[in-house]
Structures are given as C-alpha cells and as structure tokens.
Amino acid sequence: MEPVLIAELIAIGVGSGILGALFGIGGGIVFVPVLTILFGLLAGEAVAVSLVGIIASSAGAASHYVEKGAANVRLGLLLEISTAIGAMIGAAVAVYVENWILLVIFAIVEIYSAASMILIPERASESTDADDALTFSYIDAKGGAAHRYRLSNLWQGTALCAAAGAMSSMTGVGGGTVKVPLMNLLMHVPIRAASNTSNYMIGITAASGAVIYIAHGTLLPDYAAAIAVGALIGSYAGIRISNKLDASSIRRYFSLLLLVVAGVVLLEAGGYL
Amino acid sequence: MSVGRATAAVLRFGVVLGAALCTVGLLIPSWGIVLWAGILVIAATPLAGVAATTAALVRERDVWAKAGAVLIAAIALGLVISLS
Numbered sequence: 001m002e003p004v005l006i007a008e009l010i011a012i013g014v015g016s017g018i019l020g021a022l023f024g025i026g027g028g029i030v031f032v033p034v035l036t037i038l039f040g041l042l043a044g045e046a047v048a049v050s051l052v053g054i055i056a057s058s059a060g061a062a063s064h065y066v067e068k069g070a071a072n073v074r075l076g077l078l079l080e081i082s083t084a085i086g087a088m089i090g091a092a093v094a095v096y097v098e099n100w101i102l103l104v105i106f107a108i109v110e111i112y113s114a115a116s117m118i119l120i121p122e123r124a125s126e127s128t129d130a131d132d133a134l135t136f137s138y139i140d141a142k143g144g145a146a147h148r149y150r151l152s153n154l155w156q157g158t159a160l161c162a163a164a165g166a167m168s169s170m171t172g173v174g175g176g177t178v179k180v181p182l183m184n185l186l187m188h189v190p191i192r193a194a195s196n197t198s199n200y201m202i203g204i205t206a207a208s209g210a211v212i213y214i215a216h217g218t219l220l221p222d223y224a225a226a227i228a229v230g231a232l233i234g235s236y237a238g239i240r241i242s243n244k245l246d247a248s249s250i251r252r253y254f255s256l257l258l259l260v261v262a263g264v265v266l267l268e269a270g271g272y273l
Numbered sequence: 274m275s276v277g278r279a280t281a282a283v284l285r286f287g288v289v290l291g292a293a294l295c296t297v298g299l300l301i302p303s304w305g306i307v308l309w310a311g312i313l314v315i316a317a318t319p320l321a322g323v324a325a326t327t328a329a330l331v332r333e334r335d336v337w338a339k340a341g342a343v344l345i346a347a348i349a350l351g352l353v354i355s356l357s
Contacts (some may be wrong), residue, residue: 006299049331050301052312059288059318067281073326074276074337080323088354104288133336166294184294203284208348210316212355222309232292 001223007222010230011037013053017234021061022242023254024198025176026054026206029261031227031271039218048213049223051206054175056228058203060235062196069139069197072189072238075151079161079179080204086165094170102171103269106178107262113181114258117251123188138193141243149190152221157187175202177261179252191251194243276329283325287318320348 011035016027031050035041041049134151151157160250164178176198183194213219242250267273291314298308327341 001299001302039324054316055315055319056288056292057313059284059322062322063281063284064286066277066284070278073280074330074335074340077323077326077337077340081340081344081347084344091355141281185355200280200322204323204344204348207316207319208351211352214312214316215356221305221312222299224312225299225308228312229292229295229299232288 001226005079006222009226010233013056013227013230013232014043015238016053016227016235016240017057017231017236018241019234019257020054020057020176020202020231021199021235021238022195022245022250023176023257024061024180024195024202025257025261026050026202027057027173027231028054029177029264033264033268035223037273039223041223044213044218045061045220045223048210048219049106049227051210051213052219052224053227053231054206055203055210057235057238058199058206060232061239062200062203064239065196066140068141069137069146070141070193071137071200072136072193073197073200075136075183075187075189076152076197076200076204079158079183080201081167082158082162083168083179083201083205084208086162086167087169087208089162090166090169092136093166097170099171100269100271102167103265106167106171107265107269110177110258110262110265113178113185114255114262115261116185117181117255117258119140120185122184122191122247122251136164136193138190140192140247142246147190147193149188149193152188153186157182160186165205171265177258181258184251190247192247195250195254276326276333276335280322280326284318284322287321288313291315291318293350323348 016030020027028050031053032046035046137146137148139146180194180198183189183193291311294307294311298304329340
C-alpha cells in the first residue's frame with residue numbers, strides 16, 4: 001500500500017475518531033461514504049473497514065471514560081442485549097422492507113431527536129438513594145464533579161433500543177446517533193454520560209459485525225489497519241476536546257451532528273450516495 | 274479491581290496492542306500475519322471488555338451481572354447464527 005494512501009486513511013480515521021470520542025457515535029456515517037466515493041471501495045468492503053475503525057475509536061475512548069467513572073457500563077450491557085436481539089430480527093426481516101423507506105424513517109427520527117435536544121432542556125432525574133439499582137453517578141470530566149442521576153423509562157428505552165438495533169441492521173446506519181438521544185431524552189441520562197456509555201456500546205455492536213465480515217473474507221486488511229490506527233489517535237484527541245466542553249455545548253453540537261446525519265441519510269435514500 | 278478499572282484495562286490493552294501490531298504490519302508489508310493479528314486483536318477487544326465487565330460484576334455480586342451474562346449469550350448466539 002502506498003504511503004500516501006496510508007496517510008490519507010489515517011487522517012480519515014483521526015477525524016472520525018475525534019467525532020466518535022466526542023459524541024459516542026460509531027463513525028460509519030463518515031467512513032462508508034468516504035471509502036466508497038473517494039477510495040472506490042465496494043459497499044460491503046467499506047462497511048467492513050468502517051467496523052474495525054469504529055471498534056478502535058470506541059475502545060480507545062471507552063477505556064478512558066469507563067476508568068474515570070464517566071460511562072455507565074451496566075446500562076450499556078442491558079441496552080446492548082436488546083440492540084443485539086433487534087439487530088438479529090432486523091437482519092431476518094430486511095428483505096421484506098424497502099431500504100429507502102427505512103432510511104427516510106431513520107432521518108425523521110434523527111431530525112426529531114435534534115429538534116428535541118435543541119428545544120427541550122436536559123431533564124436528569126436526581127436521586128439521593130444510592131442503594132437504588134437504577135441510580136448511578138458519573139464524574140463530569142470538566143470540573144471533576146460527581147453527578148447522581150436515576151434512570152427513567154427503563155423498559156421503554158430498552159424496547160426502543162431493540163427497534164434501533166433492527167433499523168441499524170436493516171439500513172447499515174444508526175448506532176450512537178440513535179442511542180445517545182434515546183438515553184438522554186427518554187431515559188434522562190445526562191448527555192455526557194449518555195455519549196460516553198454509547199462509546200462503550202458501539203464497540204460491542206461493531207465487533208459482532210466485524211467478526212462476520214472477517215470470517216466471510218470481505219475485509220481489506222491494509223485499509224482496516226490504517227483506519228484503525230488513525231481512529232485510535234483521533235479518539236485520544238477527542239477525549240481531550242471533550243474534557244474542555246461543558247454538557248450544554250456537547251448537546252448543542254450533537255444536535256447539529258444529527259441534522260447532518262439526517263441529511264446524509266436522505267441523500268442515500270434518494271440514491272445520491 | 275473495580276468494574277470500571279477492570280473493563281478499562283482490558284479495552285486499553287487490546288486496542289493499543291492491536292493498533293501497534295497494525296502499525297508494524299503497515300510499515301513492513303511482508304509481515305501480513307502481523308497486520309492480521311492486529312486486526313483480530315482489535316476486533317476481539319470489545320468482546321473481551323464485556324467479559325471483563327461481567328466478571329467484575331460477578332465478583333462484586335452486582336445485580337447487573339445478569340445483564341452481562343445474557344449479553345454474552347446473545348452475542349454468541351448471534352455469531353453462531355450469522356456464521357452458520
């Protein structure tokens with residue numbers, strides 16, 4: 001592989017890794033169009049390479065956030081169960097549903113989530129009962145203060161995560177851009193804890209997919225390795241940027257990101273990508 | 274070791290080792306096996322992280338350990354179905 005190509009792939013990985021660490025998104029929405037349009041990879045090859053990049057970014061960021069007590073691994077485990085089940089159901093029924101319809105629904109959900117995050121102030125349910133199994137705390141990286149919150153709408157959130165998993169497996173997009181608003185708006189998890197928890201979760205989802213692509217021989221190892229190295233570097237840079245931002249800024253920027261993602265998805269639905 | 278520290282240690286070790294192997298594989302193209310080893314280590318890291326989280330929760334007799342056990346079973350089932 002040419003050194004220039006390696007450098008380009010590492011640069012793309014760095015950019016996506018920063019976004020991933022900041023917002024808890026996987027980065028597939030960045031990787032896949034770039035790899036297919038700019039580098040001429042087939043869609044399946046781009047998705048496989050993207051998954052390895054997502055894992056590197058997610059694991060790099062999650063290792064920091066989990067160690068600092070800024071992510072909720074218990075909630076992550078629970079929501080990943082329903083995501084995995086939803087993904088399996090989605091894969092089974094995908095052949096019966098038109099892809100463009102799903103993409104338009106996905107875009108509407110993203111726009112609704114963005115509008116809600118802009119218009120509705122964050123509602124974290126405070127709790128003073130530390131023994132309650134639904135009460136958690138997280139350390140805010142900016143300022144170092146511990147915040148306690150109580151999960152709301154646990155089962156509705158879990159069920160919707162299954163729906164998000166199904167949609168993600170049917171369309172190839174989703175992940176963090178659905179789970180973060182879900183945790184923040186419905187389950188009242190503070191935005192920083194939600195995005196950090198998402199970083200832990202998306203790596204698990206991506207790893208399950210990557211194993212399948214590797215077993216089927218679809219993965220281009222050179223591309224995946226370069227993207228992964230860049231994504232890890234980017235995730236460390238993203239952590240440093242995240243530590244300087246306050247929660248309201250993260251929420252505002254995340255809303256803008258959702259609108260961009262919705263735009264990209266609508267272009268894909270229209271056949272322009 | 275706490276749940277957070279145990280999980281973080283596994284995730285950090287896996288992703289740094291994997292990325293280091295990938296870097297060596299990219300620098301020395303004839304060492305394709307090293308490149309593949311790096312990718313496999315990276316791919317396995319989040320799953321090892323789930324195992325580490327669950328083991329730490331079990332050690333602490335945390336009620337959420339069941340979620341980890343069910344997730345491991347769900348991932349295993351999903352992989353078996355997908356690969357068969």
